[in-house]
Amino acid sequence: MRAVVQRVARAEVRSEGRVTGRIGPGAVVLLGVGRTDTAAEAAKLADKVAKLRIFDDADGKMNLSIAAVPDGKFIVVSQFTLLGNTERGNRPSYIEAAPPEQAEALYELFVAHLRGLGFGVETGVFRTMMQVELVNDGPVTLLLDTADWA
Numbered sequence: 001m002r003a004v005v006q007r008v009a010r011a012e013v014r015s016e017g018r019v020t021g022r023i024g025p026g027a028v029v030l031l032g033v034g035r036t037d038t039a040a041e042a043a044k045l046a047d048k049v050a051k052l053r054i055f056d057d058a059d060g061k062m063n064l065s066i067a068a069v070p071d072g073k074f075i076v077v078s079q080f081t082l083l084g085n086t087e088r089g090n091r092p093s094y095i096e097a098a099p100p101e102q103a104e105a106l107y108e109l110f111v112a113h114l115r116g117l118g119f120g121v122e123t124g125v126f127r128t129m130m131q132v133e134l135v136n137d138g139p140v141t142l143l144l145d146t147a148d149w150a
Contacts (some may be wrong), residue, residue: 032082
């Protein structure tokens with residue numbers, strides 16, 4: 001499972017011409033689910049994302065998690081293209097991406113886990129074309145991959 005986490009001043013996601021999620025300060029999480037990913041990995045990744053210390057403390061150091069941000073929220077957007085493989089040629093292969101049914105279930109589990117931890121979570125619409133607009137704050141952008149957590 002892969003996630004791109006971006007600290008944002010504000011963000012919005014639209015699908016089919018309507019806004020499906022909008023936040024002020026917080027984080028946008030682009031989430032890609034692979035064929036071998038599990039529910040345990042989804043929960044572990046959600047815990048990690050929730051605890052990332054990517055927000056500034058009073059001294060301007062990144063020592064705070066989103067829990068310390070007044071009205072801090074997440075927008076989580078499914079993005080199978082994070083599993084794209086470009087080792088051969090120029091057209092990405094998505095063979096490692098989970099089939100839609102599996103991916104949606106793990107995506108929903110990830111979102112539910114964040115909500116269960118007490119966070120506000122907005123979302124896109126699974127399996128639709130979306131437009132994500134954000135103001136990256138910092139910029140701060142991290143790539144997390146559960147495959148690296150052996």
